[in-house]
Amino acid sequence: xxxxxxxxxxxxxxxxxxxxxxxxxxxxxxxxxxxxxxxxxxxxxxxxxxxxxxxxxxxxxxxxxxxxxxxxxxxxxxxxxxxxxxxxxxxxxxxxxxxxxxxxxxxxxxxxxxxxxxxxxxxxxxxxxxxxxxxxxxxxxxxxxxxxxxxxxxxxxxxxxxxxxxxxxxxxxxxxxxxxxxxxxxxxxxxxxxxxxxxxxxxxxxxxxxxxxxxxxxxxxxxxxxxxxxxxxxxxxxxxxxxxxxxxxxxxxxxxxxxxxxxxxxxxxxxxxxxxxxxxxxxxxxxxxxxxxxxxxxxxxxxxxxxxxxxxxxxxxxxxxxxxxxxxxxxxxxxxxxxxxxxxxxxxxxxxxxxxxxxxxxxxxxxxxxxxxxxxxxxxxxxxxxxxxxxxxxxxxxxxxxxxxxxxxxxxxxxxxxxxxxxxxxxxxxxxxxxxxxxxxxxxxxxxxxxxxxxxxxxxxxxxxxxxxxxxxxxxxxxxxxxxxxxxxxxxxxxxxxxxxxxxxxxxxxxxxxxxxxxxxxxxxxxxxxxxxxxxxxxxxxxxxxxxxxxxxxxxxxxxxxxxxxxxxxxxxxxxxxxxxxxxxxxxxxxxxxxxxxxxxxxxxxxxxxxxxxxxxxxxxxxxxxxxxxxxxxxxxxxxxxxxxxxxxxxxxxxxxxxxxxxxxxxxxxxxxxxxxxxxxxxxxxxxxxxxxxxxxxxxxxxxxxxxxxxxxxxxxxxxxxxxxxxxxxxxxxxxxxxxxxxxxxxxxxxxxxxxxxxxxxxxxxxxxxxxxxxxxxxxxxxxxxxxxxxxxxxxxxxxxxxxxxxxxxxxxxxxx
Amino acid sequence: xxxxxxxxxxxxxxxxxxxxxxxxxxxxxxxxxxxxxxxxxxxxxxxxxxxxxxxxxxxxxxxxxxxxxxxxxxxxxxxxxxxxxxxxxxxxxxxxxxxxxxxxxxxxxxxxxxxxxxxxxxxxxxxxxxxxxxxxx
Numbered sequence: 001x002x003x004x005x006x007x008x009x010x011x012x013x014x015x016x017x018x019x020x021x022x023x024x025x026x027x028x029x030x031x032x033x034x035x036x037x038x039x040x041x042x043x044x045x046x047x048x049x050x051x052x053x054x055x056x057x058x059x060x061x062x063x064x065x066x067x068x069x070x071x072x073x074x075x076x077x078x079x080x081x082x083x084x085x086x087x088x089x090x091x092x093x094x095x096x097x098x099x100x101x102x103x104x105x106x107x108x109x110x111x112x113x114x115x116x117x118x119x120x121x122x123x124x125x126x127x128x129x130x131x132x133x134x135x136x137x138x139x140x141x142x143x144x145x146x147x148x149x150x151x152x153x154x155x156x157x158x159x160x161x162x163x164x165x166x167x168x169x170x171x172x173x174x175x176x177x178x179x180x181x182x183x184x185x186x187x188x189x190x191x192x193x194x195x196x197x198x199x200x201x202x203x204x205x206x207x208x209x210x211x212x213x214x215x216x217x218x219x220x221x222x223x224x225x226x227x228x229x230x231x232x233x234x235x236x237x238x239x240x241x242x243x244x245x246x247x248x249x250x251x252x253x254x255x256x257x258x259x260x261x262x263x264x265x266x267x268x269x270x271x272x273x274x275x276x277x278x279x280x281x282x283x284x285x286x287x288x289x290x291x292x293x294x295x296x297x298x299x300x301x302x303x304x305x306x307x308x309x310x311x312x313x314x315x316x317x318x319x320x321x322x323x324x325x326x327x328x329x330x331x332x333x334x335x336x337x338x339x340x341x342x343x344x345x346x347x348x349x350x351x352x353x354x355x356x357x358x359x360x361x362x363x364x365x366x367x368x369x370x371x372x373x374x375x376x377x378x379x380x381x382x383x384x385x386x387x388x389x390x391x392x393x394x395x396x397x398x399x400x401x402x403x404x405x406x407x408x409x410x411x412x413x414x415x416x417x418x419x420x421x422x423x424x425x426x427x428x429x430x431x432x433x434x435x436x437x438x439x440x441x442x443x444x445x446x447x448x449x450x451x452x453x454x455x456x457x458x459x460x461x462x463x464x465x466x467x468x469x470x471x472x473x474x475x476x477x478x479x480x481x482x483x484x485x486x487x488x489x490x491x492x493x494x495x496x497x498x499x500x501x502x503x504x505x506x507x508x509x510x511x512x513x514x515x516x517x518x519x520x521x522x523x524x525x526x527x528x529x530x531x532x533x534x535x536x537x538x539x540x541x542x543x544x545x546x547x548x549x550x551x552x553x554x555x556x557x558x559x560x561x562x563x564x565x566x567x568x569x570x571x572x573x574x575x576x577x578x579x580x581x582x583x584x585x586x587x588x589x590x591x592x593x594x595x596x597x598x599x600x601x602x603x604x605x606x607x608x609x610x611x612x613x614x615x616x617x618x619x620x621x622x623x624x625x626x627x628x629x630x631x632x633x634x635x636x637x638x639x640x641x642x643x644x645x646x647x648x649x650x651x652x653x654x655x656x657x658x659x660x661x662x663x664x665x666x667x668x669x670x671x672x673x674x675x676x677x678x679x680x681x682x683x684x685x686x687x688x689x690x691x692x693x694x695x696x697x698x699x700x701x702x703x704x705x706x707x708x709x710x711x712x713x714x715x716x717x718x719x720x721x722x723x724x725x726x727x728x729x730x731x732x733x734x735x736x737x738x739x740x741x742x743x744x745x746x747x748x749x750x751x752x753x754x755x756x757x758x759x760x761x762x763x764x765x766x767x768x769x770x771x772x773x774x775x776x777x778x779x780x781x782x783x784x785x786x787x788x789x790x791x792x793x794x795x796x797x798x799x800x801x802x803x804x805x806x807x808x809x810x811x812x813x814x815x816x817x
Numbered sequence: 818x819x820x821x822x823x824x825x826x827x828x829x830x831x832x833x834x835x836x837x838x839x840x841x842x843x844x845x846x847x848x849x850x851x852x853x854x855x856x857x858x859x860x861x862x863x864x865x866x867x868x869x870x871x872x873x874x875x876x877x878x879x880x881x882x883x884x885x886x887x888x889x890x891x892x893x894x895x896x897x898x899x900x901x902x903x904x905x906x907x908x909x910x911x912x913x914x915x916x917x918x919x920x921x922x923x924x925x926x927x928x929x930x931x932x933x934x935x936x937x938x939x940x941x942x943x944x945x946x947x948x949x950x951x952x953x954x
Contacts, residue, residue, distance in 0.1 A: 207875040208841045215939050219904040220868055221861050221897070225845060230896045243940040243954055262834035268848040281827075451940045 015613070016070050019098035019139075020063040028059030028100040029108070030128055033660050034565075035653065035680035036118055038642045044670030045112045045121065046680060050661040070095065070204035073143055080147040090146035097138035104131050107628055114670050116640050118303070121632035122566030130534055131624065137530045139618045144528065145611040162301060163288060170287035170312045174280040174321035174393045180547055181322050182273070191555045192227055192272075194304075194499035195249060196324045197235040200261070200272060202228050202247045202254040203324075207262040212251060212413070213244040214687035225265065226272040240413045251409075253326040256282075268614045272324070279328050286332035287312045290511045294518035297467065297474055303518035306532075308360045311514040314454040314539050315546060320552070325500065326365035327507035332357040335511035338481060341379050341395075352385060352394035359395075359428030360402030367419035368488045369508065374400065374513065375484055379477055426680040431493045433583065437497030437576050440590030442486065442506060443597065444677035446573035447558040448496040451505040453546070456539040458597050459532045460513040462604035463520025470523050478512050485509035496577050501546070501553040525609035527619075531600065558646075565652045566641050572634040588637050596630045647722055650683040654807045655725045657681065685788060685803040691717045695800070704801045710794030717790040717800065718755070728784045728808040731775040733788075739796035746798055747791050750777050755789065766795070776808070844868040857895030860886065864901060868910050873897050876911030883909060883917070890924070899929035903936055918949060 033048040047053060063065050074091040078084050106121035115259050124131075145754055156242045192200075204225065205217050217223070223233035235247040257275045264271030290311045295304035311317055320327050340355035349455055359376040362369040377399060385391040407417040414420060431438050443451050464482065468475030489505030497504030506513075518527045542560060546552075552559040563571035573593060574586035603619075644650055686703040687695070695705040695716040707716050733748055742765055749761035760777045779786075788805065832843065842865050849862035863886055871878055886905055893901065902925035903905045910918035938954040946953065 122828060165915050208839060208845075210838055215936070215941055216868065219907070220865055220899060220901045221858075221938070222842075222865070224858065224861055229861060232900075239938065243938055245939060259828075259831040259835040262837070263831060263839055265845040266834040268845070428953065 003147040008206065013092040014090045014169065015095045016066075019070075019095035020066045020675045022098045022101040023066045024059035024063040025105060025797075026128075026132070027062035028055045029457045030106040030765075031055065031058060031661075034108075034121065034125055034655055035682050036112075036121075036566075036642050041110055042115065042671045043118055043642060044668065046419075046599075047667040047669070048660070049661075049664035049666065050150055050513060051312065051664045054661055055664070062381075069248050073139075077146055080666065082418050085131045086115055087146070090611065091143070094142035094146055094611045095354050096138055097142065097616040097620050098135055099617055100138075100624060101131065101135055103621060103624050104128060105768055106329060107624075109669070111594075111628075111632070115670075117635045118566070119635040120628040122568055122641050123628060123631055126564050126566055126568055130538065133534055133537060134530070134620060136624070137533055138620055141530055142613045142616055145609065159301065162305075163291060166291045166305070166308050167284050167288045170284040170308070171280055173312050174283045174796060175549065177318060178273075178276055178280065178322045181550055184550055194325075196500070197223060197231075197233040198249055199229055199253055199257070199324050199326075200275070201235040202249060202251060203257045203275065204265075204271070206251070206254050207258040207265065212246045214247060215245050218245070221741070226270075238414070241415050244413075246413055250326070250364050250366055252361060252366075253324070253329060255328060255364070257324065269578050271415050275324060275677065276322055279324060280321060282332040283312070283317065283328050286317075286328065286335055286511050289339050290514045291331065293342070293511075295337065296339075296343070297471060297515065298389040298518045298522040300518075300522055303521035306521050307516075307518040308458065310456055311510055313543065314456050314510075316450070316453070316501060316507050317372065317510045317801075318543055319501050319546060319550070320504070320507045320806070322658045323503065325507075327368075327504055330362055330365045330369050330372070332361045332512050333362055334369070334376070334481065334508060336375050337362075338379065338512075338754070341376065341383050341385070344383070344385065344391075346384075346388060347541050349390050349394040352380070352391055353398065355380070356395035356398035360398040363402065363406055367506070368492065370419075371488050372481065372508065375477075375481060382477075382621045403810075406672070412600075428493050430491055431495060434587075435491055436587055436590070438489040439494060439582070440488075440587065440594055441576045442495055443573060444573055444590050444593040445496070445502075445577065445586075446560070446569050446575045448502045448577050449573070450506050450558055451593075452569060452573060453502055453542045454539045456517075456532065457513050457534040458600055459520060459528065459535050459604070460516035460535050461597075462528065462601040463516030463518070463524065464513065465516075465601065465605060466523045467516060467519035470519065475519070478515050482512035485512070499554055501550075520604065524604055525607065527609060528604050531604060537720065559808055561646070562648045563652055564656060565649060565656060567644060567646060567649045568631075568641070570649075571639050572631055573643055580801065585638060589634050592634050592637070594628050596626060599626055647683055647685070647720065650681075651722065651724060653816050654683075654727070656726055657807065657809055658725050681809075682804050682806045685720055685805060686802055687717060687790075687800045691718050691800070692719075698799060704799055707792045707798045707800070710792060713791060713793045714789040715789055717803070720786040720787055720788050722783070722787075722805070723778055723787055724783045726779050728776065728778050729805055730808055731777075731805050733773045733775075733790065734801040735764060735769055735773060735790075735798060736801065737766070737769050737796050737798045741766040743795055744797045745769065748773055748775060749788060749789050750775060751787050752785065754785070769798075839869060839872060842846065842866075853905070855919075856889075857893055860889040860893055860895075860901060863889060864904050864908075871908050871911050877915070878908060878910045883912065883914070890921075896933070897929070899925045899932045902928060903933070906949075907941065909947060915945075915948055918945070922949065922951075 030646050031050050031054070035046045037044050037046075070091070073094070074088055077091045078085065104124045108124040111120045112118050174226045201214055201217055201223055202212065204222055205211060205214050208222075209216055214237055218232075218234060221229060221232070223231060227233065235245075236249060237245045237247050240246055257278055260278045261271045261275045262271070264274030267274075287308050291304050291308040294307035295301060298304060317331070318326070331605055337355040337358035340351045340358075344351040344355065355376070356792040359373045362373045377396065380386070380395045385395055410419065411417045441448055443449050446452055464475065485508045486508065492505065495505065496502070516534070520532070545560065545563070549559065552562075558570045560576055561567050567640070572589065576583070576588040611674050687699045687705040689705050691705040692715075694710065694714065695707045698704045698706050705717070731748070731750060735746055736747060741746055744763050745766050746764040747761060748764060751757060752759065759774050762773060762775050764773060788803060790800060790803070827897055837844070846865035846869070848861035850866070854862065855889075865877060867882055867886060870882070886908070890898070890901060890905060902921050906918045906921035906925060922933075934952075937951055942949075942951055945951070
């Protein structure tokens with residue numbers, strides 16, 4: 001066969017053909033609209049397809065793309081140092097992993113068909129880009145492994161300009177986040193919550209009064225320099241024995257912030273803005289320390305850059321680079337002290353002194369960092385710095401002096417030489433609800449956990465184990481530092497960190513976790529980078545979402561499921577703090593997902609990797625099945641994916657239905673039940689959830705509410721605050737009452753802007769009670785914070801049985817099958 | 818060495834404003850006044866200026882300044898007036914006007930008796946407890 005023949009004929013190999021077919025089926029099946037309902041407790045699924053020619057065209061397009069990529073891949077491999085027949089054979093075989101894609105539509109269809117669960121369906125609908133990415137990355141990886149001589153490790157030269165560049169880039173990223181946060185919140189916006197205003201009031205007191213007593217600042221309402229003047233900030237304070245009012249927070253962070261804050265007051269540029277610059281600098285310093293340490297451990301710049309990127313770009317570091325909490329400062333101080341202890345040679349007392357000062361200062365941020373200081377002291381001993389008197393004095397003298405000062409500080413202000421849980425820990429350090437809550441919640445809680453926002457840290461944990469394997473001494477101490485932060489936070493009663501963005505207490509572990517990224521990139525098999533890329537995509541997507549809507553991460557809300565049609569994050573993950581699930585249920589859900597994370601970490605520990613596309617296919621199938629199985633288990637244990645508590649999920653379906661090309665065939669899987677068009681698109685607005693006094697549920701747990709006769713008209717239901725896409729909508733209410741005369745008994749309206757703009761309104765007479773009341777309205781440009789409000793004239797008792805809203809789609813896309 | 822020097826230069830540069838200490842309150846209040854804050858919170862920078870002046874001059878304040886504060890406070894419609902009345906009482910008593918201080922305290926108690934009693938525990942009031950008839954903490 002000539003070379004030209006082999007180029008064209010060669011594509012028609014089973015592996016490449018099946019791969020093309022898999023991509024075609026996978027791509028074509030992504031465009032269907034899927035709705036679920038649960039008539040009689042059994043799940044029914046309705047598939048609505050676009051016109052058949054669109055489906056076929058999408059499938060063929062995907063196949064064509066795969067064909068072109070396969071041609072390019074074959075040509076590229078042929079140019080490498082392989083003999084041509086071997087290169088072609090390997091090129092074709094590298095496509096085997098694509099068969100895993102067929103599993104996705106298969107699970108979507110079969111799982112609900114046999115009544116198992118809708119979890120794989122939901123995953124397939126929402127997370128299919130990840131499956132596609134995983135398969136594409138596996139093909140790429142196998143193609144690279146087909147030419148082993150290409151897998152050269154990077155050079156070990158150290159470029160001097162790289163470290164300053166890392167610092168400046170990190171500073172730029174943090175400043176960019178600051179600009180964005182300022183854009184959405186303003187200088188005195190709603191973003192500030194939790195401890196931040198209290199830290200700022202303490203900073204103000206230090207900068208202006210040079211004391212810790214907050215009374216002057218409170219009476220003068222000086223929180224108005226950084227927050228709403230109408231708001232009162234008391235500084236989370238307490239009375240001292242000499243009757244001063246001081247903050248419960250330690251003065252470490254305010255002392256650092258105060259010079260910057262003072263510039264803000266002096267220049268009128270905004271004290272909070274100026275104080276934030278210090279946190280940017282601390283964050284960039286932390287990233288730089290991570291880069292230096294990772295380069296030292298791995299001897300490579302590439303892995304070190306990966307570590308620095310994870311520390312800078314992944315949550316929670318990304319967000320805490322702009323929040324005035326002590327977390328970023330503690331992260332920077334601990335990793336800087338750690339690196340200096342690691343690098344210091346005998347006689348380098350300056351370095352040890354700096355490490356000692358940094359370690360000593362940690363306790364002034366919060367007593368939970370004392371454990372890090374103690375570990376650093378042990379590390380100094382292990383590194384042999386006890387051998388010289390100068391070394392001991394340089395490191396330990398600042399620590400001893402600081403401990404004495406801190407003890408004096410506590411004695412003077414609180415009358416006790418040691419930190420007392422009553423000062424600022426709700427009376428107990430250890431979680432009275434059990435250790436598992438914090439230990440699992442810190443990782444996988446839907447609203448407060450680290451991994452839902454930054455799954456890349458899963459790869460970092462796997463990398464830390466590689467560091468432990470290849471450099472046991474260093475790996476042990478890095479792991480210990482990360483573990484100490486995790487355990488201190490996880491066992492703490494306030495493990496979620498109060499009212500603030502999630503995984504606050506793990507920020508101090510970020511630099512040590514980030515070192516795992518470098519170790520994984522340096523020593524783990526190539527699949528580590530495959531997993532890292534996938535998790536990085538998820539991490540960046542979550543970070544982008546949080547940057548788009550930063551205030552949502554306050555207040556213990558579960559925000560990452562907002563754009564999803566299926567409530568994956570809300571219903572499958574534990575939600576300890578946003579308490580809508582039983583604690584025991586949360587514990588089980590946490591266990592399930594921690595097991596999945598454990599499987600990932602273990603899979604990245606298997607050493608060595610060679611060209612084996614069939615193994616890659618089996619691993620991909622296994623990974624898909626593990627995730628689908630875990631989701632199915634969580635679906636069975638938890639409230640289930642068909643439980644829509646959050647209107648955002650239904651509205652995500654409306655948005656998809658609105659842009660759906662429509663008019664194709666439809667399938668129904670499962671039992672017959674309500675007609676799909678309205679029943680599956682309808683959003684119930686349970687009256688009991690949105691009603692206000694004097695309305696009250698007719699019985700415990702009931703959705704209907706009753707309103708007694710009143711002397712004056714009164715609004716009794718509002719506050720859904722729906723963000724709706726453009727379209728026409730229909731609101732239906734069912735009201736009843738004893739009065740059936742002609743006089744008005746109630747009204748119903750649809751409004752925007754907290755009731756200031758009424759879109760449509762209907763008066764309800766006694767004669768209309770008992771019949772469905774319907775209001776229709778158009779939203780040409782969509783709406784934000786829309787409310788459906790119901791009021792009573794007070795004429796007689798009323799019962800509001802139900803309230804719902806449904807979009808009126810232009811064409812009956814969700815046709816009755 | 819470059820890094821250490823950079824940090825030192827930065828530290829010296831940023832500590833310039835911090836060095837001013839109590840004068841910052843006056844400076845910040847003047848910035849506010851220049852922005853022409855509208856009621857109800859226009860009184861905040863005025864109180865800040867008066868506080869700074871009182872500390873700087875052993876409590877002495879021109880009667881005209883205190884009278885303006887009274888006018889502002891009588892028309893104040895913002896949140897937590899009790900705190901501002903307490904501050905005014907403190908300014909009055911430091912200026913030697915005990916009768917006016919008592920009046921301000923009465924206004925404070927009328928605004929919010931709970932917060933009034935709470936903040937009167939502070940040691941700030943100790944020198945004048947007997948004169949003003951304040952309860953012992």
